[in-house]
Amino acid sequence: MSGNQPVLEIRNLCVDYGLGDQAVRAVRDVSLTLHRGEVLGLAGESGSGKSTLAYGLTRLLPPPGVVSGGEVIYHPREGAPMDVLRLSDAGLRKFRWAETSIVFQGAMNSLNPVYKVSTQLMDVLAAHRPSMSRADRLARARELLALVGIAADRMDSYPHQLSGGMRQRVMIGMALALDPQLVIMDEPTTALDVVMQRQILRQLVGLRERLGFSVLFITHDLSLLVEFSDRIAIMYGGRIVEQAPAERLYRDPLHPYSDGLLHAFPPLRGERRELTGIPGSPPDLRAMPSGCAFHPRCPKAMDACRTQLPRLGRPALLPESDADRTVACVLHPTG
Amino acid sequence: MQSLYVLFGLNKHESLLNQYGDYWSQLAHGDLGISFSNFPTPVTTILEQSLPWTIALAGCATIISFTVGTLLGVVAGWRRGSRLDFLLPVTTFVSSIPAFWLGILAVAVILALGWNVPVSEGYDPGVVPGWNLQFIGNAIDHSWLPLCMLVATSVSGWILSMRNMMVTVGSEDYITVAQAKGLSERRVMFGYAARNALLPNVSGLSLALGQIIGSTILVEIVFSYPGVGFEMLQAVGGTDYPLMQGIFLVITLAVLLANLLADIAYLILDPRTRKEG
Numbered sequence: 340m341s342g343n344q345p346v347l348e349i350r351n352l353c354v355d356y357g358l359g360d361q362a363v364r365a366v367r368d369v370s371l372t373l374h375r376g377e378v379l380g381l382a383g384e385s386g387s388g389k390s391t392l393a394y395g396l397t398r399l400l401p402p403p404g405v406v407s408g409g410e411v412i413y414h415p416r417e418g419a420p421m422d423v424l425r426l427s428d429a430g431l432r433k434f435r436w437a438e439t440s441i442v443f444q445g446a447m448n449s450l451n452p453v454y455k456v457s458t459q460l461m462d463v464l465a466a467h468r469p470s471m472s473r474a475d476r477l478a479r480a481r482e483l484l485a486l487v488g489i490a491a492d493r494m495d496s497y498p499h500q501l502s503g504g505m506r507q508r509v510m511i512g513m514a515l516a517l518d519p520q521l522v523i524m525d526e527p528t529t530a531l532d533v534v535m536q537r538q539i540l541r542q543l544v545g546l547r548e549r550l551g552f553s554v555l556f557i558t559h560d561l562s563l564l565v566e567f568s569d570r571i572a573i574m575y576g577g578r579i580v581e582q583a584p585a586e587r588l589y590r591d592p593l594h595p596y597s598d599g600l601l602h603a604f605p606p607l608r609g610e611r612r613e614l615t616g617i618p619g620s621p622p623d624l625r626a627m628p629s630g631c632a633f634h635p636r637c638p639k640a641m642d643a644c645r646t647q648l649p650r651l652g653r654p655a656l657l658p659e660s661d662a663d664r665t666v667a668c669v670l671h672p673t674g
Numbered sequence: 675m676q677s678l679y680v681l682f683g684l685n686k687h688e689s690l691l692n693q694y695g696d697y698w699s700q701l702a703h704g705d706l707g708i709s710f711s712n713f714p715t716p717v718t719t720i721l722e723q724s725l726p727w728t729i730a731l732a733g734c735a736t737i738i739s740f741t742v743g744t745l746l747g748v749v750a751g752w753r754r755g756s757r758l759d760f761l762l763p764v765t766t767f768v769s770s771i772p773a774f775w776l777g778i779l780a781v782a783v784i785l786a787l788g789w790n791v792p793v794s795e796g797y798d799p800g801v802v803p804g805w806n807l808q809f810i811g812n813a814i815d816h817s818w819l820p821l822c823m824l825v826a827t828s829v830s831g832w833i834l835s836m837r838n839m840m841v842t843v844g845s846e847d848y849i850t851v852a853q854a855k856g857l858s859e860r861r862v863m864f865g866y867a868a869r870n871a872l873l874p875n876v877s878g879l880s881l882a883l884g885q886i887i888g889s890t891i892l893v894e895i896v897f898s899y900p901g902v903g904f905e906m907l908q909a910v911g912g913t914d915y916p917l918m919q920g921i922f923l924v925i926t927l928a929v930l931l932a933n934l935l936a937d938i939a940y941l942i943l944d945p946r947t948r949k950e951g
């Protein structure tokens with residue numbers, strides 16, 4: 340499924356909250372490449388920097404968040420690649436939603452309560468395609484609702500008249516309004532029940548196959564990612580600690596943290612295994628442990644982990660078939 | 675003397691209940707009785723003459739103050755932390771001065787400097803009241819000073835409440851979504867943030883509108899403005915009960931009307947308050 344053309348390349352992105360001495364680094368030196376048509380899952384505990392990464396790369400960080408370093412290279416369908424972090428205000432406005440749209444965490448509060456669904460679907464069209472006539476915008480809005488399985492008579496509803504699942508589907512429809520290449524989903528189904536989660540994600544995967552956009556899927560629910568994504572990146576303490584094809588990561592996690600995450604939910608099929616959590620709590624970003632940030636909680640920690648910061652890279656001992664995976668752990672030295 | 679007693683109905687010695695019944699039946703015919711102090715003018719005539727003045731003065735003041743204050747509040751809330759935050763302490767300071775005191779100061783300053791600005795009455799003695807340009811221009815000449823006093827002392831409330839609502843609404847998810855949608859700054863600020871932050875200010879506006887008739891008494895006295903407040907002072911001074919009753923009735927009706935308007939405005943502005951069916 341994943342072609343080899345990149346859509347988005349994140350290079351050494353750092354995001355701080357606050358300035359100067361008070362600054363807390365929430366995203367540390369993250370590099371990640373998203374390919375055309377791919378679903379990339381980004382998983383990690385609360386506070387691991389997943390959402391901050393997403394807000395940082397779209398420049399939506401609320402103050403005091405600041406992107407303190409790195410590049411976000413976006414490859415448009417045609418034209419030269421551009422650095423999102425260096426776009427002018429007008430350029431950024433044009434880039435937003437037309438190239439990269441976002442479905443946010445709060446399914447309930449993402450729609451403005453005082454406007455009709457149709458108004459909110461149409462104003463994004465009006466902003467980006469001023470030449471479109473009102474009738475065309477109306478038709479497109481109707482088409483988008485049909486795409487996510489909502490009846491056209493819901494066009495004139497207000498958000499409070501819709502259920503949570505419907506609201507989130509409206510948001511997904513809205514995200515596809517301008518045919519973006521990349522849709523960022525920031526815990527899009529957290530506020531929904533499991534049945535609705537599944538239904539919406541299945542629909543999303545179906546739409547992805549038809550329309551060919553890429554998805555950056557952010558969640559703390561690794562079980563969802565294993566099922567729905569092509570590739571998974573695991574974040575811990577603001578860094579990416581492991582990155583692998585979903586199937587490989589599920590069968591054979593290399594980083595002890597990924598392993599811990601995978602043992603924190605029960606498999607539906609296969610043999611029974613004991614559920615274990617990861618002892619301890621996420622690191623304090625103001626006082627990060629030396630060396631590998633995970634070592635105070637790691638069952639396999641060694642002396643080297645306390646002093647040496649492992650770099651994300653391809654483990655030297657892996658067979659050639661396992662080309663597309665990287666890990667940052669002392670146990671798996673890079674070649 | 676005896677005939678006056680009869681005319682005012684003070685000779686009948688009826689029970690309270692009967693008096694109240696008579697009051698209602700006369701009210702139903704639009705008769706509010708005859709003013710004691712302005713004998714033999716009926717109360718309705720006095721109200722007819724003074725109400726337009728007060729409604730024009732206080733109504734304009736409230737609407738101008740609301741519009742200016744809300745707009746400033748929108749911008750101050752949107753750009754919080756900018757130099758616009760300076761507005762708050764300054765306007766709050768001005769609003770802590772009572773309007774009538776500010777009026778007295780203004781009158782004193784104008785008289786001392788010898789400026790040619792009318793500081794009392796609603797119009798010049800030579801001008802005949804009527805709907806013509808000359809009279810309206812003259813009335814505006816006389817009214818803008820008290821108007822400024824009223825606006826200056828009330829605008830800070832609107833700025834403050836609007837700014838704070840803007841700050842609250844600004845952190846809502848749908849604002850981030852609107853920004854992520856690449857809408858223009860103006861559209862996000864007015865269409866999304868201000869549109870939603872406006873709701874509490876609208877109910878504030880209707881309450882303020884309900885109070886316009888009673889709120890300007892002191893300012894009207896300072897400027898000898900021919901409005902309801904000025905009449906009220908006369909009525910209290912002359913123990914003119916029919917006139918006081920009439921004024922209170924008008925104030926009550928104004929508050930009720932304003933509440934109704936507030937409810938209707940809310941229905942229009944906030945779809946969540948509409949009953950489905």
